[in-house]
Amino acid sequence: MGWTTVLFIIVGAVGLGLLALSMLGGELFDFDGADSVLSIEVVAAVLAGFGFTAAFISALPGVDLPLALVAALGAIAAVPVAYLAWLLTGRARNMPTDATPNRTDLVGRPGVVVTEIRAGGYGEVRVRIGGQQVKLNALADEPLPAGVHVLVVEAPSDTSVKVRLADPERN
Known part of the structure; x- marks a missing residue:
């Protein structure tokens, strides 16, 4: 394994390390906010895609390409990797979620008495x-x-409810 292969592997490993830091650190490492094309995840994907592709090409047995060509092929391979990273992180950031349930959502819900209500x-x-x-x-x-089995008829607080018998024939 030549020194160029080792160098490209180090570049790819730095990209993976940066990606791990961005996953753990979240928004601490963002350059220009969540709406930017230039996010830390995209930069990490470019480095990893470039480094590992160039390392693979430079380590091919029987193939002796010039360093500039190996670097160019690594850069070309980094483009779709960066695009996928941008696409996936953008979708993850903008993923629709349900609203957080609150006490008004409790009214009308069925339940079961766990501890006797006196x-x-x-x-x-x-x-x-x-x-x-x-x-x-x-x-x-x-x-x-x-x-x-009971039915919630009122929720006076986040931790308490008023209930009534749900269906006398079911119990």
């Missing part, structure tokens, strides 16, 4: 919201034993 006191219910099971303090107009 008359005039609190118990606990388990309700599914946003794909997650949450356990909440619960109040009811009538005592409800554990295991009973």
Whole structure:
């Protein structure tokens, strides 16, 4: 393995290291914000694509290309790698997500009593919201034993709800 191959491998490794830092550091290393074509991920992809492609070409057995041609081929190979990095990071940054569920989303949800709700006191219910099971303090107009299916009718706070019996025939 010649010194040029080692040099190109080092350039590719620096690109991978920079990519790892950008993944861990997030926006600390961005040059011009998330909307820019010149992001740290794109620069890392250019370095890695250039370095590893040029190292591969320079290490081919029986092929002795001039250093300038090897570097040019590495640069050409770095273009689609950079484009893919730009495309993927842009899509990841602009990915649509659902709104964060809040207490108004609890009203109307079915649940199950986990800890008995006594008359005039609190118990606990388990309700599914946003794909997650949450356990909440619960109040009811009538005592409800554990295991009973209920329906949330009010959410006075983020951690407590008022419930009623969901379907008397189901319980």
